[in-house]
Amino acid sequence: MADLINELQLKIERLENEINFKNGLISILSHDSKEIFGNFLLLIEALEQKTIREEDFFNLLPQVKSDAQKNLQTVQDSTAWLKTQYGEFEIKSVKIMVFDLFQRLEENYAVKLKEKNINFYFKGDTNSFLHTDRLLLEYVLDKILNNAVKYSLPGQDIHLQYVTENSEDIISVVDFGTGIGEKYLYAIFNYDNPVFNGTAGETGVGLSLKIVKNFVSLMHGNIKIVSTENKGTTVSIFLPKI
Template identity: 25%
Template sequence: MFKLLKICSSQVPFDIFVIPKSAQLNVHDLDRASALAALDFDYNGLKNELESLSILAAKIAGTELSEINLLDSYAQWTVASSLGGSYQKPLEATVCNHTVEEARDFETRLDLDPRFKNKEFVTQQGFIYYFGIPLTLGQTIPVGSLCVVGKSINSLSKDQKDQLHLIAQQIEQYLGLKQHTVHLEAQLKQQQQLTRRLAHDIRSPLSGIAQLKTEQDFKTMEREDLEIYLSAAVASAAAILTLTDDILSKDAARLHTNASAYVTLTELGTKLYELYTPQATPKNIELQIDYDATSVKVPRKNLLPLAGNLIANAIKFTPSGGKVSVTLKILRDQDPTCIEIQVEDNGIGIAPENLKTITSGTARAQAGTAGETGYGLGLRFVKELSERQGGTFTITSKEGLGTKVFLRLPID
């Protein structure tokens, strides 16, 4: 069992700005989280490809900042910025959270908008203007935004807005191609595995046929013996045809139905640690990830968003100085074999009467331990998505003691 451990730190690299919510959960948030999970992007891997477009957007708008963001149920992931770098913020702390609710774009004077005018990014950093465009990736559900934020302008011309919409279309096309490439690479990898399997499985019968030819002189062989050897050769050839037909039919079906990449628990644990340590650090929370050091690979599909939502929910409802523990296991004694994701925290816990409302999505927003908005959305999202994949979702919690979630997904 290997561990990734985040040592608590009292240094907070950025402030959390909170926009309180009291309304009932927005069903569109769940749709967006599901759509983003289907894309299965490595957020940190998009920076190099998209940074130039964010720089171009800032130049067109004449603003000090432009960002390309993807929004899940808990966080905004800035995958490219005109100032460089990639980072994340709590979803309720962002203006782009409002952009994805708009059909075309969202424009506001931050210094005049009562939702934002008293926030530190206005009063201390000096940003006064915002313009954002939702990114939909060929579907009706937006999963992110392109935004420009300025300190010295208070409006954009129609031409500027039209040009920004063209950039947004380029981003959507790139992300769509990126996802298509991921599927093609997975198919190619499986095709290569199929080729190696074929080469291995037909070697023995082919060797038998080759030996018949090299070890016997057919010209001097008796007819009866020749018939025996020829019958053996025909039988070997028939076995090869049967074997290849079986392999090709099974693997063709697998290629058609499952184009997901595969990951080891080490790779999954490392990626989760990299992605969610920035959320734990501002609250001085220890994030520990344990996993079996096995070479067995499991389908990657939806593992990051499923585990990530559980981790983000635990961080949100754990107080400063607390701990979130994650355990990744492969359960070979289950039928079918499963991957188990366990997330446990020593946070504020959930009252028994609230457990049902949270998992069903009927709960109202609840403040986290640092004032963050707690949607209950992440747990509902994980439950619904895991059940669609044939998995099981179990949650136990006690007020004041913390929460433990078990997620099991079949991998066979």
């Protein structure tokens, strides 16, 4: 009886998390879309009505571009999540070489790493492998590394490390950047948590980590974030060993 109650409580908790996630996603999409299109429309109308000088209009375009990039990222992240919710999506567990993941990330982030002069290293057995869904895992690691780069200072290091412990595969992205203050860390996956710009002014809405947590759950894993302000952040993904 106790086991049944615990199982029901877990199901209720998962449903509540799903509802909160969907409501938060709708709120972000609605707010951001209204904001960017509303601001852009006001700017165009001001130019047409000559209530703003052309020089001032063009000076504002970099901010419009930044807002558009942020909105596009939100749409892309939302699309990635939607693909897991409808249609024929199924978790496909395949053999994945961990070092291959590192090399793919290194290639995809070559430009950003070079721009900030960041060194990206792999720590672990280069012959190690795990079994899970490649699409979900690659998305998860991409978003975690993106944050690591965003909040790292020029010349710092970032590590992708892999270990096996207690029948779990553990993949971690370790950076030595700005870190997260303790008062913000506890609410990192909540929608009322503030979003900070990166060390080079990079912007975002904080949606990626919410989807990351959702995807890790789909892989039957867990995510843990350990961070100290001004010392760096370690984000670890714990996946059941198959």
